[in-house]
Amino acid sequence: xxxxxxxxxxxxxxxxxxxxxxxxxxxxxxxxxxxxxxxxxxxxxxxxxxxxxxxxxxxxxxxxxxxxxxxxxxxxxxxxxxxxxxxxxxxxxxxxxxxxxxxxxxxxxxxxxxxxxxxxxxxxxxxxxxxxxxxxxxxxxxx
Numbered sequence: 695x696x697x698x699x700x701x702x703x704x705x706x707x708x709x710x711x712x713x714x715x716x717x718x719x720x721x722x723x724x725x726x727x728x729x730x731x732x733x734x735x736x737x738x739x740x741x742x743x744x745x746x747x748x749x750x751x752x753x754x755x756x757x758x759x760x761x762x763x764x765x766x767x768x769x770x771x772x773x774x775x776x777x778x779x780x781x782x783x784x785x786x787x788x789x790x791x792x793x794x795x796x797x798x799x800x801x802x803x804x805x806x807x808x809x810x811x812x813x814x815x816x817x818x819x820x821x822x823x824x825x826x827x828x829x830x831x832x833x834x835x836x837x
Contacts (some may be wrong), residue, residue, distance in 0.1 A: 797813075
């Protein structure tokens with residue numbers, strides 16, 4: 695994995711005016727989790743329910759950060775796309791934070807892995823679990 699990526703867990707900092715930002719812009723993004731993107735999305739629907747705020751993790755498998763991990767996926771005969779990354783992260787969450795599993799929503803496609811949850815606490819757990827997987831060295835061994 696590239697040496698230029700900061701491996702320190704980013705601080706979980708939500709703006710004090712998050713509700714106003716979301717009301718005005720529809721979402722708020724925190725790029726400090728690079729190569730992951732944290733987005734808080736407002737007023738989304740899931741199975742007919744209105745969700746006032748959803749915490750979303752997005753990653754792009756085509757990002758240079760993921761090249762060694764994608765190579766390992768492909769060497770095992772898999773794809774290195776969004777759904778494959780969802781499966782990897784789902785397995786890691788099952789290992790590290792199993793109570794989070796039933797709360798995950800998957801909106802991945804070929805170009806992106808998108809996982810979202812419905813509460814801030816779950817969003818924090820999701821981001822921290824994915825970050826740990828990518829930066830503690832387990833990702834290269836496990837893929």
